[in-house]
Amino acid sequence: MSEQVTRELFDEVMVPNYAPAKVIPVRGQGSRVWDQEGREFVDFAGGIAVSGLGHCHPALVEALKTQGEKLWHLSNVMTNEPALRLAKKLVDATFAEKVFFCNSGGEANEAAFKLARRYAIDEFGAHKTQIIAFTQAFHGRTFFTVSVGGQASYSDGFGPKPGDITHVPYNDLAALEAIISDNTCAVVMEPLQGEGGIISPTPEFARGVRELCDKHNALLVFDEVQSGMGRTGELYAYMGLGVTPDILTSAKALGGGFPIGAMLTTTKIAAHFKVGTHGSTYGGNPLACAVAEAALDTINTPAVLNGVKQREQWMREGLEAINAKYHCFSEIRGKGMLIGAVLNEQYQGRSRDFLTASVDQGLLALVAGASVVRFAPSLIIPEQDIREGLARFEKAVAHVVGA
């Protein structure tokens, strides 16, 4: 079967909104992936920060098989056991008291923004609809979420956009303060910007955003689709910041590769999604929730979360050592297993070249914009795979810089 599937077939039958790499991976185990030809790759990408426990983790495979032989689907006319078990565990592990399930990060954010609008309109009146978000932010590809996202190139060209959305620069509290008002219903932020270039908030900024929201009765929405589920070494990044949002969205590593999204909030806010106000056919799907429960059980342990901090250190040391030889990065930034190697002046705009060279050396990596190479390995990647991946990345770097 796989002999007949070629990269050319993609161009023949797929909508051309992606430009996938030449290699066609067919199998994965842990932090290694193999392509059609049996070529092996070290995985520093995890999809795009999705495979938090690597590929085919035994606990997730077991959960999928067990649930797969029991019950795949129920409509939301019924409750189902896996969804309620997962919701209970998310509530117990976080600030949240209520959970809404969906199938992706974009859908979780769509729910969050609709809820924030509904809450503000119900509680304070029809004027309170402004959503403030940050430039370079990414929140998904539905029309509402892509409009709240801070990259006009993703949202332009589709006709009239959802209105009353304002963008200010990240880490610029004065800019937020200048624009926030009693008309603001929500401030939306990633507590570690992913797609925008792996940018951490300063602690003062995070605290300041919370204070401004409180002052103006605006909800603070944390998009933890990428930063959540252990990625930063905390179950959710807000825990490390010491700033608690009103609504939190989770997806990507939540299902470890099985599609699921979740919106978490308080009882008071959740009450505004009354029966019939929002929904999703597949939201709370038993297969997805069973896998996510296994992922949460596995990740939310001191061993895994502390292991992320250790792995961050190995990654940083390795990347700094490469940079000491080849002088191509201005900074290694990020947190936990979400790390950005920022290209310096000389290599601006060339992150794709580093990516392509990495694939040639047997390493899967990512970019975050044109000038940041992004790494999002499994939270439990073995030390030897980190060392091997870094060795391959060094060869890729040598190739790009022409050494």
Ligand SMILES: *Cc1c(COP(=O)(O)O)cnc(C)c1O
């Ligand atoms: C990936 C991502 C999304 C979108 O998630 P999808 O599952 O692709 O809809 C939203 N927000 C952030 C921060 C992301 O990284």
